Amino acid sequence: MEATLDEQDYQVIADKVLQQIRKEYDLVPKQYEPMLINLKEFRHKYGHDKSPAWLKLYLLPKMPGVYGLNAGKGHPVRIDVGKATRWLAQREDKIDWNKSLPQ
Numbered sequence: 001m002e003a004t005l006d007e008q009d010y011q012v013i014a015d016k017v018l019q020q021i022r023k024e025y026d027l028v029p030k031q032y033e034p035m036l037i038n039l040k041e042f043r044h045k046y047g048h049d050k051s052p053a054w055l056k057l058y059l060l061p062k063m064p065g066v067y068g069l070n071a072g073k074g075h076p077v078r079i080d081v082g083k084a085t086r087w088l089a090q091r092e093d094k095i096d097w098n099k100s101l102p103q
Contacts, residue, residue, distance in 0.1 A: 042079045058096075066079050
């Protein structure tokens with residue numbers, strides 16, 4: 001006797017196995033580990049080589065995953081690459097990259 005399984009059968013089996021594993025081993029979901037880079041790296045890779053002052057004024061306050069922006073002098077700005085690049089990908093064409101700094 002030969003049994004044939006379709007994709008739905010495989011999914012049912014996989015779900016049952018996962019339920020058993022969770023019950024047996026008390027698994028918890030993985031925590032998100034952000035990959036942080038500094039402002040210098042960010043501006044060269046993703047910021048169109050705009051000045052740090054330009055990025056701090058126009059871009060970073062709106063962007064998610066930015067840490068230490070208003071922490072004061074001597075505190076580094078750190079940017080979560082994952083959050084920042086997803087945000088930028090959705091808005092890249094809407095950003096006025098030619099906007100000049102106020103005098």
